[in-house]
Amino acid sequence: MNDTDYNAKRIGEVIWVNGPVVRARGSQKVGMLEVVEVGPEHLVGEIIGLEQDIMTIQVYEETTGLHPGTAVYGTGMPLSLELGPGLLRSIFDGIQRPLPVLEMRSGVFIGRGVKTTPLYRKQKWQFTPRVAVGDKVRGGSILGTVPETPLIEHRVMVPPRLTGTLTWVAPEGEYTIVDPIARLQMAQGERELTMMHRWPVRRPRPYQLRLPPSELLLTGQRVLDTFFPLAKGGAAAIPGGFGAGKTVTQHQIAKWSDADVVIYVGCGERGNEMTEVLQEFPELTDPRSGHPLMERTILIANTSNMPVAAREASIYTGVTLAEYYRDMGYDVAMMADSTSRWAEALREISGRLEEMPAEEGYPAYLAARLAGFYERAGRVETFNDATGSVSIIGAVSPPGGDFSEPVTQHTRRFTRCFWALDKTLASARHFPSINWLESYSEYVDEVVDWWKAQGYGDWYNLRAKALELLQHESHLQQIVQLVGPDALPDDQRLILMTAWLLREGFLQQNAMDEIDSYADVEKQIAMLRAILHFHDRALKVVGKGCPIVVLHDLPVVNRLVRMKATVANGEVEKILAISQAVDEQMDKVETDYL
Amino acid sequence: MTEKMNAHSIGGQEVTGATRIEGPLLVIENVSGVGYDEVVEVIDQRGRVRRGRVLEVGEGMAVVEVFAGTTGLTIEDTTVRFLGHSMGIPVSVEMLGRVFDGLGTPIDGGPEPLAEHWADVNGQPINPTARVYPRDPIQTGVSAIDGMNTLVLGQKLPIFSGSGLPHDQLAAQIVRQAALPETHRRAEGGADSNEFAIVFAALGVKHDVAEFFRNSFADSGALARVAMFLNLADDPPIEQLITPRAALALAEYLAFEKDYHVLVVLTDMTNYCEALRQISNIRGEVPSRKGYPGYLYSDLAGLYERTGRVKGSKGSITQLPILTMPNDDITHPVPDLTGYITEGQIVLSRTLFQQGIYPPISVLPSLSRLMKDSIGAGQTREDHAHLSAQLYAAYAHVQEVRSLASVIGEEELTTVDRAYLTYGRAFEREFVGQAKDENRTIEETLNIGWRVLSILPRNELTRVREDEIEKYYGKKN
């Protein structure tokens, strides 16, 4: 992708151009998925089809002006990333071109044919070796460490699949990513290693062993953590119509989740949303470390108006970066907003190739590609015997908000968490608009022990009870819509009331509110206990004949719905005080009315 | 903006005779070195010139789209001249106050404006790192917008309407009343005006619609700062594929080179999409939904993303596209894909319109995504976010109560629910409803909001803070 590390040689000439798809005739030695450069500006592209001497190329830049007869150059390499220190805090386009460098080169608007290396070559990094001459190492072994950001230690690894004995190791000191830091004697000969290596984006990075997910990916979002938890190494889908809250939810997870590293891929979405992250993250601090969030974040921005082929690649770029940090033993969370735009890029390219369409114009291989992508999530034992994980959270933008369309349906098959966003909730400004009846998580059983280990053995039951109340409510609401709430007996009206408390006081969470934006587990559980405690007490007094209206008017109700924004993390005693007030007021009701 | 005339193609080459003519498309053979997306001149047997561009090139072959259509062109006598560059227009500040056709040629009888710069109509994507995140609210004087769907300087906020609804009136009112945020009032550089420059593009709308806007600009004395690009109902529809791009090329020049704050009105985007669909169908492309091409999203994004603010420039582009939803269906591909790209939408409702409420803005499906960072203390007022959320939540409940009331009757409702009905009516008539020339300050809007909220019992108000209730609830303002 950059012209400094290899020499492109002429392999053919263009014979046909249609948008991002170009056909060329020439050498039969070109490999499928090889990166090529097209025309005098050396526009970057990738071989996506070969038939005799005709190659089909998807071009990652605008093809305006390209004409038959112009040259195509080969690079001999598949689309690959540069992996090494300097990735964190960066923002790249879909094929790992650093956007700030593009801005320096071509100004406000992204020009074509700008060549630059993804990682800055001149920066010196403080390298501390962890190995010695004579050590036997293999792909994934840690050679040494670099403080990449104050938050993340970069573990420099032997590139995957190499094994051998170290014949030389650089002493502790400052090196650039192209300086040699070790020499490896392999069966095939000796090889110099640097802090950087390349890896093709479409090939999953190897690991030693796949492990079952067992830990919660803590997001601080109550409806997620408490009701529909995602495990580290799991995959979740957020489908929803426009404006339902996919992006805000993904931003919230990027901000507050307890992943070590966050990869955020803006895939075919708005420019301003990436700018927002770029301007906001350096100012926000991680609630656990107190460091700016940007220190653990990499952004990939291939916005809707950027070339569609690079949009197709952006998802793979993102997940490859995620695997790279996983291999160092980190828990990585990757967000892709939106996978539907990626699927549409596939469709657009497929259409220009005149392939046989399957459902709704999508190519028949849509499902296979989606599966391949989500399969790259997982918790693994790395080749340096650490545990790392990649969690994937994919937004889905179904046309018309209708989940029966192919991308949503296939995504559902390959993810185990389904956070269904609901238009009606969103228009009532109930956010996150995650529908508690339609959503599910298959990780509930996997994370029970995690909750227990945190000291919340009652999580499973609290959750089940709350969900049951909400389900019961939805059933009762159908009756209410026919006869009005007054027709229900008071114990059933109490269910409506508690469900209302759960919805307003617990499920709803305002991302814009400083206190409410993030709730730690302690607060989540305390809130849930308080609301369910209210229910239990209320059930008794109602059972004894106290009219429900009396409960509506209890002053503590107002405190319960407001505690999400009035009680900060670390102040659970205030929630306990509210529970105490529940008891006092219920006691009083009992003496007054019964 | 750098010139993007990527002429590796030879240019100037001329070929007489077409191989095939189909709809607006010409297939030309025996050419070489024709560039993808290159502009052409098509000359008929009487020497008249039409413009077009290259949609596909192969060995010795090119597919050309003729903007004005192919009527009257013959296989034998049609000459195509390849110009060797992509579609561009000359742009300059003097274009304000002028009227152009859909391809940017003046049609007001005035001289060709002096080009200060040659701009590629397709523009280039703005680098996200070069953007400035918009956070300055524009006061439009319309409560349903300012109070609940605040328009922000540099935002793209479309109006989703239906045929016969007063979207033109609303857009004209917004254009007339839109006041630059305090902080931007004294723009320096080329733009010494305290007001917006307006770029208006008509896409296949009727003459009277264009005339209505013209008169409205004239009445408010804005004409001298308006550039109009007109492709009207009887103009060739394929031209519409260029019209918004030409308009935006001028907007970009004014905003990012000359520091103007530009308000772009595009109407009707549904016609634009129709033109795109037509070309796609003729080319036999695999359709996605309802016959629209799979790249409709990317194509629209290529227009809508040409909005915003960028580093190093004091200007901005704010887009107010108008589209009519076929059958009032918001899930139709045109509004649907638009909503996925724009930063919110203002939705008009036929029901409110029939009840005589103007502007008939249906607030529940409406949204301004940039509002969250653009309101509050220092920008509008500290209670704005909560008030707006409360108005929304309460009005959403009104819908449930109304449907319940229609089953069990109003008398059977609880007192609280009856209060919701009263609130619903007051909200629609007093908050949403206003006169076509009524220009409310944000303060007034927020106060009306509190006034109608005060119809509800205070403990129903869980989205506003208690100190805000203390300060504003039930207060005479």
Ligand SMILES: Nc1ncnc2c1ncn2[C@@H]1O[C@H](COP(=O)(O)OP(=O)(O)OP(=O)(O)O)[C@@H](O)[C@H]1O
């Ligand atoms: N948790 C939340 N708290 C407060 N407001 C929210 C929350 N989630 C969403 N919103 C509101 O909803 C708006 C739309 O959300 P968002 O941009 O995430 O939608 P989306 O699903 O990504 O839409 P699109 O598909 O068009 O990108 C936001 O601008 C914000 O006002």
Ligand SMILES: [Mg+2]
């Ligand atoms: Mg979004």
